[in-house]
């Protein structure tokens with residue numbers, strides 16, 4: 001509903017076009033039933049089209065189209081529940097853009113942009129048990145790293161000397177590193193546990209990373225993915241309500257159901273406006289961008305979960321089947337809700353930012 | 363202070379049309395010089411008479427600088443102010459928390475929207491001038507005891523007898539009916555019409571005509587803002603029929619559309635400032651910012667929704683500027699806003715704890731941020747019930763936007 005610039009609209013159409021053949025119902029289903037850790041042909045297609053470098057500056061080998069373009073990509077991926085482990089790569093690139101030295105930028109960014117090195121990024125949390133000794137020896141493990149099953153490069157959080165969090169850039173294909181894939185309830189994405197034994201980290205590979213900013217950036221992408229997925233499952237649901245008949249009429253003519261659909265619609269319209277606005281705040285480097293991002297993660301993921309939860313209910317028995325795609329959306333949105341912080345933590349972050357913005361304005 | 367009728371202010375916003383920054387400064391300067399800082403206190407516990415006087419005074423102030431009817435086209439004596447300037451005017455009004463000309467809402471929005479589209483030149487001339495120059499007050503006589511959401515079931519009867527229609531029936535919930543000079547009246551002219559909504563006509567009713575009785579109805583807030591209107595052989599001259607006989611239903615749609623748009627914009631802008639004041643007050647009250655995690659998150663969620671609805675309103679205004687029809691977006695905004703307002707005012711009442719539960723003196727005309735939190739919450743039903751209930755809006759959105767079957 002938000003007026004989108006022509007460029008973004010064209011990008012959206014191009015992405016949707018690719019996904020409608022490469023990640024249509026059959027393709028998604030095929031991936032889920034396979035043992036593959038990722039859909040290699042979809043990855044190759046995305047790489048060719050520059051999806052992984054949408055937000056990487058042109059000087060670093062990306063397309064430099066900005067955050068808005070990236071959000072379009074994530075929204076469309078969510079809408080198609082596309083099995084593309086792009087989040088990790090985009091986050092790693094963001095961390096290198098902000099914290100990498102010239103050599104790292106030159107060495108990694110063009111290859112990340114080209115999709116040649118799938119990567120991951122993780123934040124400290126209960127699942128992270130990596131220690132970096134004073135001699136820069138890294139060991140321990142970190143579980144539930146999203147997209148890690150297929151990654152070659154990682155930026156991982158470790159406890160440094162005195163417990164200070166540090167971020168280490170490492171190649172996952174080394175002998176001292178083991179990657180154990182972990183299937184998720186969300187069938188369209190995979191994670192892994194990464195175990196590191198006595199790996200020496202070069203001091204230059206310890207990146208300065210603003211963890212809060214990265215959590216926010218991840219949150220923004222996840223909001224877009226959740227919004228797209230919610231929109232996708234809502235469209236399915238409205239279509240179903242028009243065709244499924246009970247008591248001699250389409251179930252969509254029952255007012256109790258109509259009213260729920262209307263509530264979902266207005267919530268999604270509001271969520272979309274909030275996301276588009278936040279993207280603008282990013283593009284203009286507005287001081288309120290950060291807290292609006294937290295607001296997006298909390299609010300949009302919450303709205304999306306409400307919509308997806310009800311979508312299964314509105315489908316009845318068929319919605320409860322493995323065969324039907326409702327659960328793919330529901331599980332993907334559920335995971336988005338939990339990744340990089342919960343709805344509650346993001347509301348708290350947003351509140352603090354709002355309070356700060358009030359005192360700034362006062 | 364309220365009796366001051368002339369305000370010798372050097373600010374004349376309409377002299378700055380075209381220069382939006384200067385216009386904003388002039389509006390702000392004029393408001394600062396004009397709005398009495400203690401107007402809210404003066405209306406707390408005030409009599410209906412004081413309220414009426416204040417509303418008239420405020421309208422006169424706006425009028426004196428051409429800001430009462432700035433949104434009317436020049437051909438009808440308005441300022442033809444571009445939408446962008448109206449937006450600025452509302453923003454400034456909200457920023458300083460100035461009064462709303464709420465008694466004049468029908469006069470300024472519903473009546474002109476109806477007459478611009480359907481009125482005869484003579485009607486426009488007489489009644490638009492009446493509002494613009496004399497501050498005439500209008501009310502809306504649509505609802506009846508048996509016709510609310512199903513407005514087409516209305517039974518008030520108008521029978522043509524020579525040069526007049528003779529009207530009998532009863533209207534209910536008419537806001538400000540006791541102060542109104544005129545009423546936008548829907549009545550049935552053809553009871554035999556095959557469809558219920560085909561036999562309805564639209565009239566201008568003079569509230570002082572013989573046979574019109576108005577009785578205030580006390581509301582849950584304690585205030586008697588709306589009324590019932592009894593019509594007993596009231597004669598309405600035929601020239602007061604708007605549009606063609608039996609075309610009232612269609613015409614009424616243009617009246618109802620006026621309820622959305624800029625009106626919600628003004629309320630949302632006011633809530634934006636109220637939210638900040640509420641945040642500051644609550645922080646002072648508790649010594650630190652909103653300690654209770656549940657309430658704090660709810661507050662933040664409401665902020666997200668307020669941000670969203672303001673963005674949607676901006677979209678609607680932009681569509682309006684480009685002459686696009688934004689009726690469906692307006693329906694989304696109406697429902698979104700009504701629920702947000704109710705949830706926000708309820709949250710505020712809960713955040714104030716027992717304090718907000720004491721009976722407070724009536725606060726007249728202070729909108730949804732009167733400082734009496736429970737009363738603000740109660741007021742919010744005005745949005746969830748009037749102008750299409752939330753349920754009616756949901757059905758409309760489901761059918762007209764989502765295309766679900768009737």
Ligand SMILES: Cc1cc2nc3c(=O)[nH]c(=O)nc-3n(C[C@H](O)[C@H](O)[C@H](O)COP(=O)(O)OP(=O)(O)OC[C@H]3O[C@@H](n4cnc5c(N)ncnc54)[C@H](O)[C@@H]3O)c2cc1C
Pocket residue numbers: 255501502503504505509510511512534535536537588743744747748749750751752753754757
């Ligand atoms: C503060 C206030 C000011 C008002 N001012 C004016 C005014 O100035 N002039 C005027 O003419 N009117 C005015 N009204 C009246 C208002 O337009 C009506 O109250 C409204 O249209 C609802 O009609 P009702 O009260 O008869 O409720 P009803 O229509 O009887 O509704 C009762 C309940 O049933 C629900 N319902 C009804 N039909 C359906 C359906 N088909 N599907 C699902 N649910 C349904 C409603 O949503 C509501 O919850 C005002 C009302 C309020 C509260």
